[in-house]
Amino acid sequence: MILKQCEPTNTFSDYDPSIETEAFEPDAATLSQMLDAICITDLSWKILFWNEGAQKLFGRHARAAIGQQLQHVLPAVFQWHFPSIESALRSRQHWRSTIKIRSENDIDIKTGVATNVTCQFKFDYETDGKPCRILMSGTPMPDWTGGERREVMQERQPYATDDLFDRHPEGMLTLDIQGRLLTANHAAERLTGYTACELHRMTFTDLLGCTSQLHDLRKILAQAFDEQKQSGEFLLRSKEGILFDVLLTLLPDVADQGNLGVYGFLRDISIQKEDQRRVSYLAQHDALTGLPNRCLLESRMVCTFDTACLADSMVGVLFLDLNRFKVVNDSLGHDKGDELLRAVANRLIDAARPGDTVARLGGDEFVVILKAIEDIADIRVIAESLARAITAPIFLDGDTICITASVGASIFPNDGTDATSLLKHAELAMYAAKKLGNDCFKLYDPQMNARALARLSSENSLRDAIASGHMLLHFQPRLDLLTNRIVGVEALVRWNHPDKGLIYPSDFIALAEETGMINALGKWVLTSACNQMVAWRKLGVQPIRMSVNMSAIQLQSPHVSDMVAEVITTADFDPCLLELEITESSLMADIDASVETLLRFKNLGISLSIDDFGTGYSCLTYLKRLPISTLKIDRSFVRNLSVDKNDAAIVSATIAMAHSMDLKVVAEGVTTFEQRRFLESCRCDEIQGYLVCQPLPASELESYLIAGDLRGIQHAWIN
Numbered sequence: 001m002i003l004k005q006c007e008p009t010n011t012f013s014d015y016d017p018s019i020e021t022e023a024f025e026p027d028a029a030t031l032s033q034m035l036d037a038i039c040i041t042d043l044s045w046k047i048l049f050w051n052e053g054a055q056k057l058f059g060r061h062a063r064a065a066i067g068q069q070l071q072h073v074l075p076a077v078f079q080w081h082f083p084s085i086e087s088a089l090r091s092r093q094h095w096r097s098t099i100k101i102r103s104e105n106d107i108d109i110k111t112g113v114a115t116n117v118t119c120q121f122k123f124d125y126e127t128d129g130k131p132c133r134i135l136m137s138g139t140p141m142p143d144w145t146g147g148e149r150r151e152v153m154q155e156r157q158p159y160a161t162d163d164l165f166d167r168h169p170e171g172m173l174t175l176d177i178q179g180r181l182l183t184a185n186h187a188a189e190r191l192t193g194y195t196a197c198e199l200h201r202m203t204f205t206d207l208l209g210c211t212s213q214l215h216d217l218r219k220i221l222a223q224a225f226d227e228q229k230q231s232g233e234f235l236l237r238s239k240e241g242i243l244f245d246v247l248l249t250l251l252p253d254v255a256d257q258g259n260l261g262v263y264g265f266l267r268d269i270s271i272q273k274e275d276q277r278r279v280s281y282l283a284q285h286d287a288l289t290g291l292p293n294r295c296l297l298e299s300r301m302v303c304t305f306d307t308a309c310l311a312d313s314m315v316g317v318l319f320l321d322l323n324r325f326k327v328v329n330d331s332l333g334h335d336k337g338d339e340l341l342r343a344v345a346n347r348l349i350d351a352a353r354p355g356d357t358v359a360r361l362g363g364d365e366f367v368v369i370l371k372a373i374e375d376i377a378d379i380r381v382i383a384e385s386l387a388r389a390i391t392a393p394i395f396l397d398g399d400t401i402c403i404t405a406s407v408g409a410s411i412f413p414n415d416g417t418d419a420t421s422l423l424k425h426a427e428l429a430m431y432a433a434k435k436l437g438n439d440c441f442k443l444y445d446p447q448m449n450a451r452a453l454a455r456l457s458s459e460n461s462l463r464d465a466i467a468s469g470h471m472l473l474h475f476q477p478r479l480d481l482l483t484n485r486i487v488g489v490e491a492l493v494r495w496n497h498p499d500k501g502l503i504y505p506s507d508f509i510a511l512a513e514e515t516g517m518i519n520a521l522g523k524w525v526l527t528s529a530c531n532q533m534v535a536w537r538k539l540g541v542q543p544i545r546m547s548v549n550m551s552a553i554q555l556q557s558p559h560v561s562d563m564v565a566e567v568i569t570t571a572d573f574d575p576c577l578l579e580l581e582i583t584e585s586s587l588m589a590d591i592d593a594s595v596e597t598l599l600r601f602k603n604l605g606i607s608l609s610i611d612d613f614g615t616g617y618s619c620l621t622y623l624k625r626l627p628i629s630t631l632k633i634d635r636s637f638v639r640n641l642s643v644d645k646n647d648a649a650i651v652s653a654t655i656a657m658a659h660s661m662d663l664k665v666v667a668e669g670v671t672t673f674e675q676r677r678f679l680e681s682c683r684c685d686e687i688q689g690y691l692v693c694q695p696l697p698a699s700e701l702e703s704y705l706i707a708g709d710l711r712g713i714q715h716a717w718i719n
Helices: 028-033 052-058 082-091 147-155 163-167 186-192 196-200 211-224 270-284 294-311 325-332 334-351 376-391 419-436 446-468 509-515 518-538 552-556 560-571 584-588 591-603 645-660 673-681 698-707 711-718
Strands: 038-041 047-050 099-107 114-125 131-137 171-175 181-184 230-237 243-252 262-268 314-322 357-362 365-373 394-396 399-401 405-412 441-443 471-480 485-497 501-503 545-550 578-583 607-613 630-633 664-668 686-688
Touching (some): 038 052, 171 186, 181 186, 181 196, 186 196, 186 262, 211 230, 211 243, 243 270, 270 294, 294 357, 294 365, 294 419, 314 376, 325 334, 334 357, 334 365, 334 376, 334 399, 365 376, 376 405, 405 419, 419 441, 419 446, 446 485, 446 509, 471 518, 509 518, 518 545, 518 560, 518 698, 545 607, 552 584, 552 591, 560 591, 578 584, 584 607, 591 607, 630 645, 645 673
Parallel strands (some): 485 545, 545 578, 578 607, 630 664, 664 686
Antiparallel strands (some): 038 047, 038 131, 099 114, 114 131, 171 181, 171 262, 243 262, 314 365, 314 405, 357 365, 394 399, 485 501
């Protein structure tokens, strides 16, 4: 505890503590509402008045405090200093003198949290100069009740307020029932820009910055005169014309109701209101472009639909998606991507009709709401106009960017009557437009929804099949043309659908890649293939190579080599017997990354082959960089060997080139003896196809693998 402005002495010595004191009356309503802790006691420290601020600071309600000794209510640390406080107060002869004490790291009674409490004490004197009360506050205190107050009041104009009123940090006014301003303190003058004399000639209505709030003002004024505390937020206009927000609190004047009417407290809440408006704006607008977001878009769509119903017109919903926007982000950086999105947003705003809404849903997706559409053909015209505005070159810090958009459209009320369904249908149309190629437009067709539902059903079924074990493997042998013996098998995944039976990879691999399930599926295939080969080896099957296909999506994963290493280690599988087949298109997508990944596979002892060679955009310059051991000629070239000289020339040249690079060649899709004889004449190493054997379950292929001879199964299959 720190005590200032006094030397500790004993107690009061020249006044009678039993002096009768009048009940505390003046300005009780005002003092009760002050945020500061205010307490008034008699000379024996008996509490006469205890406001809400004191309740909050010391954790004791007024009902429990009034009538108690102050030292029993305040924290215990104050009790030891009451003699010093009394002595200090008595040593000051003028009413404006105060004694300030502060407790360091005291404990808040209510919360138990360490806090600093600062209190000031002073006497209040009667007109004869005798002290009658002790005042305690957390701020410098004027004389609230004594003779000095009465002298000051006599010098002032009618309805003038006391020092507490004048010095209150918040704007304070007194009003009559008509809202006329009777008095104003200094804070109110600063807040409004008017002097007290100017305000005295005004009504509160004159301060309103929004006339629509007049009804609310009259309502709370009437209730305040019924002795009810009232509050309301109002927009005021200062003398300089500046608008600002205030919280107006009205308190009935119980002391002198006939003259003063009500007290009005003005708290400037402009900063809080601005923060609220900012938060509200951010909640409804896209932070990057400033366009309405989905929340505000759907709200405006509802209003637009209601208007369209009254006018018996249509509303168009355009869903725009930028094509190849990811390429811009990846090549120029996300900062340039953001600039591009802002440029596109501005172009859409400029190209849209007055009254139409342009919004951004996120990423590179925009929506435009076209109101008052009379003809469906108008939607296509407007959509093409917006697309042309986007297509024009965009210049960003020396970079020229040309970008297109795929646009889908739905129509209210033809394609739906609510925002959610119309946005969904417009998005489905956009995806249909994107499949047609860049810069295309498509109107929604109900069949799109049926296809989307079917796709969703397939996606859920595939996910369940992978998780619950409804996938299985078939194996197709590879035949060495020189020895006429099986030298390897290719693992081919099948979906054992409970209703549709076996579904082949061409019908679900693309779905697995698009939905991200390909990694889980690929790991399952590799694990099952390795485990099957280990099981065959235990049954006596001679060592042969197991070929497993790897998706381009899998190859792009930074952890794919770790996954493969984990699988072969867990299965106790010899990596020298594993061959990963990778399509050339997936390799060429990012040749540098592909080389790095393939080298990690090579270091594990795994063989690598390029599948479907000749169907992609491979380059012989890149081919020599890849650590591969085998080329597999695609079946599309093998199919017409006997009738198409060009295919025959391509196959012959591919085999010769591969051998010159010390690569083995496997021909896929061999179904006839003529094809086999041609491949033998070109010295092809291995063949694979129905002429050798169709893909079979492990149990059916097992006996032929043990014998190492396919003649029996070939005979059964050909017949």
